[in-house]
Amino acid sequence: xxxxxxxxxxLRSSGLRPTKQRIKxxxxxxxxxxxxxxxxxxxxxxxxxxxxxxxxxxxxxxxVHAFKKKGYLKEIPINSDQSYFDTNTSHHHHFYDENxxxxxxxxxxxxxxxxxxxxxxxxxxxxxxxxxxxEDA
Amino acid sequence: xxxxxxxxxxLRSSGLRPTKQRIKxxxxxxxxxxxxxxxxxxxxxxxxxxxxxxxxxxxxxxxVHAFKKKGYLKEIPINSDQSYFDTNTSHHHHFYDENxxxxxxxxxxxxxxxxxxxxxxxxxxxxxxxxxxxEDA
DNA sequence: TTCTACATTATAATAGTTCTAAACTGTTGA
DNA sequence: TCAACAGTTTAGAACTATTATAATGTAGAA
Ligand SMILES: [Mn+2]
Ligand SMILES: [Mn+2]
Ligand SMILES: [Zn+2]
Ligand SMILES: [Zn+2]
Numbered sequence: 001x002x003x004x005x006x007x008x009x010x011l012r013s014s015g016l017r018p019t020k021q022r023i024k025x026x027x028x029x030x031x032x033x034x035x036x037x038x039x040x041x042x043x044x045x046x047x048x049x050x051x052x053x054x055x056x057x058x059x060x061x062x063x064v065h066a067f068k069k070k071g072y073l074k075e076i077p078i079n080s081d082q083s084y085f086d087t088n089t090s091h092h093h094h095f096y097d098e099n100x101x102x103x104x105x106x107x108x109x110x111x112x113x114x115x116x117x118x119x120x121x122x123x124x125x126x127x128x129x130x131x132x133x134x135e136d137a
Numbered sequence: 138x139x140x141x142x143x144x145x146x147x148l149r150s151s152g153l154r155p156t157k158q159r160i161k162x163x164x165x166x167x168x169x170x171x172x173x174x175x176x177x178x179x180x181x182x183x184x185x186x187x188x189x190x191x192x193x194x195x196x197x198x199x200x201v202h203a204f205k206k207k208g209y210l211k212e213i214p215i216n217s218d219q220s221y222f223d224t225n226t227s228h229h230h231h232f233y234d235e236n237x238x239x240x241x242x243x244x245x246x247x248x249x250x251x252x253x254x255x256x257x258x259x260x261x262x263x264x265x266x267x268x269x270x271x272e273d274a
Numbered sequence: 275t276t277c278t279a280c281a282t283t284a285t286a287a288t289a290g291t292t293c294t295a296a297a298c299t300g301t302t303g304a
Numbered sequence: 305t306c307a308a309c310a311g312t313t314t315a316g317a318a319c320t321a322t323t324a325t326a327a328t329g330t331a332g333a334a
Contacts, residue, residue: 017332019281019330061321062281077214113249116247117248284325292320299313
């Protein structure tokens with residue numbers, strides 16, 4: 001929960017110019033206690049719901065990619081026709097509800113340590129993520 | 138490692154007519170000891186490399202989807218611009234090499250038991266898959 | 275204020291996938 | 305045996321998420 005001048009600092013300190021588009025998107029993504037998952041399309045809808053100044057689709061893509069690159073967003077690997085992003089950048093896992101097509105966080109503490117007993121020579125591990133697919137019981 | 142008449146039986150017994158296109162795709166996908174990962178594009182290339190009778194792209198998609206539905210193939214959840222399929226339908230996990238854009242199996246035995254200590258009411262777990270992203274060390 | 279690199283934008287392009295509808299074929303049963 | 309039918313294949317169009325282009329706008333520095 002930050003105010004605009006905090007977003008301006010945050011953007012500036014990561015080398016991103018604090019444009020009104022980026023500040024607006026920060027407000028939508030980060031002005032809440034709860035983290036959430038979204039697609040580009042979700043974000044576009046939220047933007048048009050909360051402002052009259054439209055932000056172009058290209059800018060939404062550009063901004064999400066910039067934020068991901070800076071580590072303010074994560075992309076969640078689920079097979080889908082579109083990308084899912086996560087404002088929760090801490091290490092955690094996911095349920096994917098195949099009926100509702102909905103992603104739900106699993107706290108890292110709710111998953112026993114995932115031990116990978118094999119390596120690929122010349123490669124280092126970047127992330128270990130568990131995806132639990134669920135369906136109506 | 139089956140011969141064509143086995144594929145014919147396999148297809149027929151699962152309610153799929155054994156057309157020459159499906160038999161050919163069975164040969165490419167299942168006529169080997171080793172399982173492997175592929176994209177639709179990979180499969181199209183293998184087909185044109187091993188036969189003169191071309192199979193339309195629509196049929197390749199149709200067939201892969203039909204085989205997935207029957208459980209002869211799995212789709213691997215990674216966020217990418219294209220779908221990855223797996224002829225290994227047993228329970229296992231994956232490395233994803235982000236440099237080579239390559240999927241590598243992790244035997245289930247090489248991953249410590251993944252304990253999920255939380256549930257979603259009204260939902261049952263369908264699968265638990267670990268994706269280990271790796272990059273050049 | 276002026277300059278410049280960075281950012282936004284509309285729009286076109288791209289690429290994987292799905293749809294359409296006509297032609298074809300495996301299977302059934304008279 | 306073979307006509308009938310449902311299932312299958314096909315070329316190509318359509319669709320959709322995403323990325324590229326290139327012109328215009330703007331933040332920040334000097
Ligand atoms: Mn998909
Ligand atoms: Mn994607
Ligand atoms: Zn999450
Ligand atoms: Zn695999």
